[in-house]
Amino acid sequence: MTKKDFIYEGKAKRLYTTEDPNYVIVEYKDSFTAFNGQKKATMSGKGVLNNKISSKLFQMLADNGVESHFVEQVDDTNQIVKRVQIVPLEVIVRNITTGSLCKRLGVEEGKVLPRPLFEMCYKDDELGDPFIIEDHALLFGWATEEELDKIKSISLRVNEILKDYFAKKGVVLVDFKLEFGKDMQGNLILADEISPDTCRFWDSSTGDHLDKDRFRKDLGDVLGAYEEIWKRISA
Numbered sequence: 001m002t003k004k005d006f007i008y009e010g011k012a013k014r015l016y017t018t019e020d021p022n023y024v025i026v027e028y029k030d031s032f033t034a035f036n037g038q039k040k041a042t043m044s045g046k047g048v049l050n051n052k053i054s055s056k057l058f059q060m061l062a063d064n065g066v067e068s069h070f071v072e073q074v075d076d077t078n079q080i081v082k083r084v085q086i087v088p089l090e091v092i093v094r095n096i097t098t099g100s101l102c103k104r105l106g107v108e109e110g111k112v113l114p115r116p117l118f119e120m121c122y123k124d125d126e127l128g129d130p131f132i133i134e135d136h137a138l139l140f141g142w143a144t145e146e147e148l149d150k151i152k153s154i155s156l157r158v159n160e161i162l163k164d165y166f167a168k169k170g171v172v173l174v175d176f177k178l179e180f181g182k183d184m185q186g187n188l189i190l191a192d193e194i195s196p197d198t199c200r201f202w203d204s205s206t207g208d209h210l211d212k213d214r215f216r217k218d219l220g221d222v223l224g225a226y227e228e229i230w231k232r233i234s235a
Contacts, residue, residue, distance in 0.1 A: 001025065001080055012050070012197055022184050023071065024083045028054075028193075034216045036128050041215065048076045049226040054193040055079055056233055057162070061190070064161050066154060068190035069181060084181025084191050088142050090121040090129060091151060093159045094175040098200065099213075104131075116159050118152055123179075150188055151180055158190070166201065169232040171210065174200035196226045 001018040003025050008015045014027040028047035033040050051073065058070035069081040094117040097107050101117075120137065121129040137143045143151065155178055163173045176199035179192035192198070196211040203210060209217075210225040 001074075003027075003078075012047075013193070018080070022083055023080055025074065026079050026081050026193075028077045028079075032212070032215050032222070034212065036125065039216070043223050045223055046226065049223070049230055050193065050195040050197060051077050051079060053226070053230050053233065054195045057194040058190075060165060061158060061161060061194075066158060066161065066190060067187075069183070081191075082183045082189070084183050084189065086123070086179060086181045086191060087147070087151070087188070088123045089132075089137060089151070089180070090123050091155045091178040091180070092119040092121070092175060093117070093155050093178070094119070095159070095163065096172070096174045096202075098174055116156060118155060147188055154178075154180075154190060162194075162199075165233075167204070170204045171229070171232060172202040172204050174202055176200065196229055201225075201229060 001020060001023060003016040004019065005017045006014065007017060007024065011033040012029055012031060014029065016025045016027065018025055028051040030042050030044055030046045031040065032043060032046065055070065055073040058068050061068060062070070069084050071080040071082060073079045094101060095113060097111040097113065098109055101107065102109050120132050120134070122132045122136065122142065123129055134148055137148060138145060158178065159173070159176075162176070166173045176194070178190060180188055181191035182188055199211060200213060201210040202208065209219060210229050214220065214222045214225050
């Protein structure tokens with residue numbers, strides 16, 4: 001399949017049609033954004049790393065029975081995915097307290113939770129992707145009860161798989177964000193990407209951040225952290 005018409009450009013990716021209306025091409029960009037787009041930067045090679053990491057992780061999840069929009073990696077920055085209608089919910093699964101959770105609730109940083117914490121946001125950049133409860137999603141028609149049950153079930157399954165996978169690579173999966181979409185047949189599947197942009201990874205020995213927090217917090221060597229994740233999962 002080849003790129004045809006431009007569809008959409010987001011913070012980290014561009015979408016293009018293909019000759020088959022059931023599929024689109026995702027192009028990963030070199031851009032970084034944080035704090036709802038208030039902080040921005042471009043780093044050459046970031047798109048390549050996220051494309052390779054996300055492709056590898058989607059394939060690994062597929063091998064473990066989790067269906068996603070991912071079809072195949074085309075080249076360094078492009079992948080073919082199923083065309084989906086994105087559900088306007090962003091899911092966050094947390095294993096350790098950090099980031100906005102600590103700011104919102106005043107809880108201590110670095111607390112290992114007794115079980116995964118499942119949260120949701122309403123996807124709306126102008127509103128800053130506000131946190132919501134399940135009733136919001138149901139009452140405002142953003143998802144059905146069946147869809148919410150499936151989203152939660154898949155999210156927690158992804159957490160189990162990724163936690164175990166990264167533990168064997170010497171990496172702690174702190175938390176991550178997921179998005180879901182409906183394909184052309186109406187099936188609800190995992191979408192977007194899984195990368196250091198959307199996950200928090202800590203080195204299990206040193207506690208070093210191996211994710212976008214290096215950009216958010218001006219910790220330096222941002223691409224080096226992404227390269228380290230790729231190195232560990234590609235070995």
